[in-house]
Amino acid sequence: MSTQVHDLSTMPNSLDVDVAIIGAGPSGAIAASLLHQQGKRVLVLEKQHFPRFSIGESLLPCCMQFIEEAGMLDALNAAGFQHKNGAAFRRNGTYTTFDFTDKFTPGPGTTFQVQRASFDKLLADTAQSQGVDIRYGETVEAIDLTENPRLTVRNEQGELYQINAQYVLDASGFGRVLPRLLNLESPSCLPPRSAIFTHVEDNISDASFDRNKILISVHPEHKDIWYWLIPFSNGRCSLGVVAEPQLLERLQGSLEQKLMSIVNEEPGLKALLANAKVAQECATLKGYSANVSRLATGKFALLGNAGEFLDPVFSSGVTIAMQSASMAAKCLTKQLNGETVDWQADYSTPLMQGVNAFRTYVQAWYDGRFQDVIFYEEPNERIKQMICSILAGYAWDTNNPFVKDSERRLNMIVELCRNPAATPAFAEV
Incomplete structure (x- = not known):
C-alpha cells in the first residue's frame, strides 16, 4: 500500500480527535488498530516516512498474540519473513539452544x-487498511496539558496546526x-553501552547453522561483550x-572496520561469516538505555x-512495545467510555512488572550470572522451560516463579549451577 498523502494546506487550524498517537512504529500501529476497533477517533502522527530502518529485528513469540489481537496476523504470515523458533547461544565453543515451543507459559512458540x-x-499499512488515519512527515513541537491535551504539530511545509485530543x-x-x-x-x-x-550478505555455508534462531555469541575474553546474528529470509x-x-x-578505523575486527575476535562468528559481505552502511547507537519519572x-x-x-x-x-500498546488501549477504552482508570495501578505497575523481570536477566547477563545458567550443560527440564518462557517474551506470566520472584529464583539457580557438587544443579525450586 502506498503512503497516504494529505493536503494539509486545506486543513483547519485545529483538529479534534479522541486519541492522538505519536509514532507509527509497532506500538503506535498496534494501539491505533485496537482503539479503532473500539470506535475511537484515532490520529497517528509520524515524523518519518516509511519504510525506514530500525533495529530490533528478532521478534519474540509473545508478540504474536498482540499482532493477532490487532487483526494483523494474516498480513504478517503472508509477508515471507524468516521463521523463528528459538534462540541459540555460544561462548568459548559451547553452543546451546532454547526451543520456544518447549516453554512453561501457554501461547505462541514461534x-x-x-x-x-x-x-x-x-x-x-494494515492499520491504515483498517481505517486508521496515519499522517507521515509530521512533527509534534509542543504539548499543553492545562486542560485536555493540545498538540502543536508542524507539517513538512513548515506550517503549524493544533490537535485537540482526549488523550495522547x-x-x-x-x-x-x-x-x-x-x-x-x-x-x-x-x-x-554502545552498539555497532x-x-x-552472509553467504553462510555451514550446514549446521540454524537460520530459524537468533544467534547470540559472547566475546572469548570479555563476557560483557556480545554479538547478535539474526538471519533473514533473503x-x-x-x-x-x-x-x-x-x-x-579501542578499535581503530571506520565503523565497518571496527565491527568486523571485533567480530573476527570471536572464532565461531569469524568462521561463519568468512564469506560475508557488508550490504548496508554500518551504524551505531550509544547510551540507548533510558527511563522516565512517570509512565x-x-x-x-x-x-x-x-x-x-x-x-x-x-x-x-x-x-515491551506491543505489550504496552495492548495494555494502554484497554485502559484508554475504559476511560473514553466513562469508566474510572487508575493509570498507575492499571497500567504502569503491571507493565513494569514484566519490564523489571526482563531487567533482572539483562543485568545478570552482563555480570555473568545468567550466562552461567544459559550455558549450564545439564539443566533441569522444567526450569529450562521456565527460563525459555522469559526468553520467548512471556515476562508478564506471574505463574512463572522466574517472573514473579525473578531475582531470588535466578540467584538460587546461579548458586546451583556454580556449585553442582554441593546440590544437583537446576533442582526444582
Whole structure:
C-alpha cells in the first residue's frame, strides 16, 4: 500500500480527535488498530516516512498474540519473513539452544525475524487498511496539558496546526517526544553501552547453522561483550556487537572496520561469516538505555521505548512495545467510555512488572550470572522451560516463579549451577 498523502494546506487550524498517537512504529500501529476497533477517533502522527530502518529485528513469540489481537496476523504470515523458533547461544565453543515451543507459559512458540523497515510498514499499512488515519512527515513541537491535551504539530511545509485530543499516547520510540517535552527523562539504572551494527550478505555455508534462531555469541575474553546474528529470509543477516563504550573506542578505523575486527575476535562468528559481505552502511547507537519519572497519567501514556528501553540482548524491545500498546488501549477504552482508570495501578505497575523481570536477566547477563545458567550443560527440564518462557517474551506470566520472584529464583539457580557438587544443579525450586 502506498503512503497516504494529505493536503494539509486545506486543513483547519485545529483538529479534534479522541486519541492522538505519536509514532507509527509497532506500538503506535498496534494501539491505533485496537482503539479503532473500539470506535475511537484515532490520529497517528509520524515524523518519518516509511519504510525506514530500525533495529530490533528478532521478534519474540509473545508478540504474536498482540499482532493477532490487532487483526494483523494474516498480513504478517503472508509477508515471507524468516521463521523463528528459538534462540541459540555460544561462548568459548559451547553452543546451546532454547526451543520456544518447549516453554512453561501457554501461547505462541514461534515468530519471525524481520527487516524492520518492511515489518513496521506492514503493520502501519494494515492499520491504515483498517481505517486508521496515519499522517507521515509530521512533527509534534509542543504539548499543553492545562486542560485536555493540545498538540502543536508542524507539517513538512513548515506550517503549524493544533490537535485537540482526549488523550495522547507516545509511541515515538527512541525519539521519546513526551519525555523531552514534559521533562520526564530519568537516568537508567543500567550502565551506558554502545552498539555497532549492519546487514550482511552472509553467504553462510555451514550446514549446521540454524537460520530459524537468533544467534547470540559472547566475546572469548570479555563476557560483557556480545554479538547478535539474526538471519533473514533473503540471504542476509543483521549483525551487531554490544559493549561498554570504552571497549569499542579501542578499535581503530571506520565503523565497518571496527565491527568486523571485533567480530573476527570471536572464532565461531569469524568462521561463519568468512564469506560475508557488508550490504548496508554500518551504524551505531550509544547510551540507548533510558527511563522516565512517570509512565502515565489521566492525559497521556508512554508506550515501549518512549517509556523505557533496557537493552537489545534478549530482543525485548518490540515485545515491551506491543505489550504496552495492548495494555494502554484497554485502559484508554475504559476511560473514553466513562469508566474510572487508575493509570498507575492499571497500567504502569503491571507493565513494569514484566519490564523489571526482563531487567533482572539483562543485568545478570552482563555480570555473568545468567550466562552461567544459559550455558549450564545439564539443566533441569522444567526450569529450562521456565527460563525459555522469559526468553520467548512471556515476562508478564506471574505463574512463572522466574517472573514473579525473578531475582531470588535466578540467584538460587546461579548458586546451583556454580556449585553442582554441593546440590544437583537446576533442582526444582
